[in-house]
Amino acid sequence: MVEPYDAQAVERKWQQRWESEGTYEVDNDDPRPPYYVLCMYPYPSGPAHMGHVRNYTFGDLIVRHRTMHGHAVLSPFGFDSFGLPAENAAIKTGVHPRVFTEERIPELTDSVKRMGAVYDWRREVRSHDPEYMRATQTIFLRLWEAGLAYRAKAPVNWCPGCHTVLANEQVRADGTCDRSGDVVQKRDLEQWFFKITAYAQELLDDLDGLEWPERVKVMQRNWIGRSEGAEFEMAVEGTEHRLRVFTTRPDTSFGMTYAVIAPEHPLALEITTPEQRAAVEDFVAQVRMASDVERLSSEGPLEKRGVFTGAHAVNPFNGKPVPVYLADYVLMTYGTGAIMAVPAEDQRDWDFAKAYGLPVVRTVQPPEGWQGEAYPGEGPRINSEWLDGIVDTGEAKAKAVEWLEAEGIGERKVNYRLRDWLLSRQRFWGCPIPVVNCPDHGAVPVPESQLPVVAPDDVEFRPTGESPLRFHEGFLRTTCPICGGPAERETDTMDTFVDSSWYFLRFCDPQNRLLPFSQEAVERWMPVDQYIGGIEHAILHLMYARFFTKALADVGLGPPSLREPFRRLFTQGMIRMDGTKMSKSRGNLVGPGRYLDTTGADALRLFHLFVGPPADDVDWSDQSDEVIEGCARFLRRVWRLALEPEQAAPPPAEPDNVERASHRVIARVSDEYERWSYNTAVASLMEFTNLLYKEGATDFAVDTLLLLLAPMAPHITAELWERRHGAHIHAQRWPTADPTKLTLESTTMVVQVNGKVRDRLEVAPTIVAEEAERLALASPRVQELLAGAPPRKVVVRPPKLVNIVH
């Protein structure tokens, strides 16, 4: 009797071997073809949870699989180590965020290693490492120099209770402060932005070339929100002012019955008549004070609020004056902040018109029996002079734009929903923005020789949540790099998305002290061949990282040809429990610890692969423990099969059958790996194992099983391979199927009568149609059902099926 499988001992042994032998360390001059596998680097929140386990199971499987295909696989690990939780802990307990964070990192590292996930730990990066900060700050300064970073006033979340600015994450969904519960207000402050909008079109176009999940691409396209239309000017009666509006429906311009400008519009007070002045000022103040609460609290179509300015704009299409309103449904941040309102063809305008008693003029004839309100569909133009009768909207739009351009009052225009990236955070635990504010010279860059700007250690965290940097004289007081006069340091830090927008480049060249990374190193590995992470990063992180890659190339830091960072993206499903996401904040976290201590890492990895398609959410249930036990049972069966074939599965009576089955499983499982169909790959290997128990095992069959299982269950397969061959399984080449051995000796042919299965026949896979039909008709079951009558029709699909219609 062979010794039982001791998962603990075997897993410990191999984890130590992989680490001490540096099995998965790769150098930049490795001669093998490069392959870059990357899991989104984590925030170090403590020991790994099941979401991490799932993520790193897929990542590690690919690392080992690609290695067995002869690639030099770059598989680095790092930490997104700036962020709010450490700062909140500091406010609560007084422990410095760096100390707090650095205690969490080994906890996560440890559980990752115990899963058997392998990385080139020499390349580890941490966002809060001063060397990493130096690079992040260098990048910021280069982007600023190139005009891709700028400072502007922008509304921030202001908590009147805490007397401080809040990050978006600190504002609850209902618009209140998550610490004091006060209603958060908007205030204008000087903030830093990255000009991501300069890349809107390229970010949109380049999506087409990426092997990403379609739904992620759709989300990004919607986020960028390209829309084509026209911009034109209107005279404001009795003034010199001209009002510019953007519309996607210039073809409906004859139906404009009023115009609307945003409450923040610079002309708002300029054009307001004296009689309306008080009402308008009142309305503007009201909108400015209004927090997001009111907007978020109401369900369904929002009530539109506005006020008449007393002014009239002239519709250039027909020369008619229309009243100009202020309304909160028009946003200053999109288009020109002003619109022509056409209630007949736009539901929002319709709602406002009804609320304020404004007229509706249809310019598109709705279909017979139209019951709705605004009609945005197709139909013949009416009430539109020279557009009348045109049915095709595209044609009508083109004609309207041509007219605007010919008259010199407007032109074709493309707008994007995408906004510039506000990167300032009024927080301590982030990368400081390397800027000095001089009374004479304004915002001045910190010279690169003085980088990194690092936050001091002797800081006091206030329960109000204010950044301690604002009260730290030693940090705050400095001199202007230009004039040497007294100046103040910028106390805002960068959004942590800045750190994560380029870390994948740093992994290529992690020790570089002169530059964030060298172009040669990046050219060697980038783009990432397989990026793996959660769907929750579908928009922000992935959009920002794409923007950075393009911008870095354009400012000369990145290779000019590298326009996209992630060639292939895979987004794994979440772990759910009782229908909600498993997360620390919900307190329903299940850790891997007890499984690693008992059934072992291989069984847990197998569970994650087997439980369902990788992209689907996983429901963690009472059944999960039993399924993990089932995976462990399968591994024990493999163990006995490999070490004790005489007992478990004596040599087969028909070795040829087993050999053919081995080649078929190679072909099938190899394909399943390529298609990310790991759940069926595990099933295929279980099926194959069952077959070997039943039919008997050969050495070739067992070796095949171990090789195909090696990326999924690395410890047990490594141990078994070493015992059988004295070699390292993950250094073996991936097996290839012999195409001449894929066919079966015989196959089951189904015989249907009127589409219902009535018989099954064992036939040769090479059977020809005539023979198949003859055999089918000769079947006693078929004879019985036909009762002597000739079949009306016989459909033959050899060798799988014959369908007899009668």
Added chain:
RNA sequence: GUCGGAGUGGCGGAAUAGGCAGACGCGCUAGCUUGAGGGGCUAGUGCCCGCAAGGGCGUGGGGGUUCAAGUCCCCCCUCCGACACCA
């Protein structure tokens, strides 16, 4: 509201090109192994009728195309996710 995804046994899920629905596993049932342990092995397990042979029904609901539909087309229902006044 708009966009996207999904509905298959008691459960997780298979079904690559329209061709045996339910692979594999969990659970359950029976038997064997008789040194218990979260042990090992074998067989069975969609539902209904039947002792059986066999028959009928069956992939959210309704229609359609086809010799043949989980898969293709039309309508409807439910659930999940993203965006949510972007002119």
